[in-house]
Amino acid sequence: MNMAAHEVGRVVALWRYPVKSMAAEPLEAVDVSWHGFAGDRRWAFIRGGVERSGFPWLTIREKPELRHYRPSFSDPERVAASPVFVRTPGGREHEVIDPELVAELGPGVRVIKQDVGVFDTFPLSLISTQTIKALGAIVAVELDPQRFRPNLLIDVTSGEPFQEDSWVGSVLQIGGIRMRVDKRDGRCVMVNIDPASTESNPAVLKAIVHERDSRLGVYGSTVQPGRVAVGDTVVVEG
Numbered sequence: 001m002n003m004a005a006h007e008v009g010r011v012v013a014l015w016r017y018p019v020k021s022m023a024a025e026p027l028e029a030v031d032v033s034w035h036g037f038a039g040d041r042r043w044a045f046i047r048g049g050v051e052r053s054g055f056p057w058l059t060i061r062e063k064p065e066l067r068h069y070r071p072s073f074s075d076p077e078r079v080a081a082s083p084v085f086v087r088t089p090g091g092r093e094h095e096v097i098d099p100e101l102v103a104e105l106g107p108g109v110r111v112i113k114q115d116v117g118v119f120d121t122f123p124l125s126l127i128s129t130q131t132i133k134a135l136g137a138i139v140a141v142e143l144d145p146q147r148f149r150p151n152l153l154i155d156v157t158s159g160e161p162f163q164e165d166s167w168v169g170s171v172l173q174i175g176g177i178r179m180r181v182d183k184r185d186g187r188c189v190m191v192n193i194d195p196a197s198t199e200s201n202p203a204v205l206k207a208i209v210h211e212r213d214s215r216l217g218v219y220g221s222t223v224q225p226g227r228v229a230v231g232d233t234v235v236v237e238g
Contacts, residue, residue: 006235014153014230015149018096021045034221035222037123039082045109045112046109049108067195068089069089083095122219124220126150128161129155129156135212138207139201167181168184175227181219182220184219191205
């Protein structure tokens with residue numbers, strides 16, 4: 001380890017999102033490539049009539065109950081060759097390309113698959129448990145990390161919130177990967193939606209806007225591919 005490097009935390013949860021805007025798939029370990037977590041956001045649904053717009057995706061903004069659709073790979077370790085199945089809120093299971101599932105999501109909706117993930121900005125996202133807890137204290141609500149849809153949830157060694165902001169511009173060694181922290185994560189109204197109830201609480205985004213300059217957590221990109229697991233240490237390189 002570089003003498004100037006120092007440990008700043010530990011991974012406490014990992015998630016990927018096989019289908020954009022649907023529920024997360026929790027992971028104990030995952031391979032990370034130049035394009036992020038293996039299988040992350042490889043599938044997405046597009047709204048009818050807006051295919052040529054800058055943001056054609058069907059998201060929880062238009063259909064909050066998407067959070068209750070649970071996708072997963074049939075073989076989590078071989079995602080390139082593994083079909084994705086989606087369990088609906090009604091308990092039915094469909095392959096993601098099943099026309100019955102597509103029709104259930106709305107008129108004109110269609111499904112697409114990408115060789116790399118359908119990301120709004122960068123392929124990796126990270127937030128700390130302390131940051132989420134601190135925001136929850138401001139709005140007087142216990143906040144589920146899934147409001148913020150991170151790939152990596154970190155428990156920071158110092159116990160202080162918002163430490164991830166100070167890592168922007170640095171490279172983190174996390175297990176077998178190296179991740180550059182590129183920017184703070186600008187938030188939108190989707191953080192208002194509770195992933196369990198799908199009810200909206202505007203106080204969440206208002207607090208982020210007023211207290212954190214509209215940003216919470218960080219985005220990053222892969223510097224060195226590898227494998228990361230729950231329990232891995234997070235080291236800021238010197």
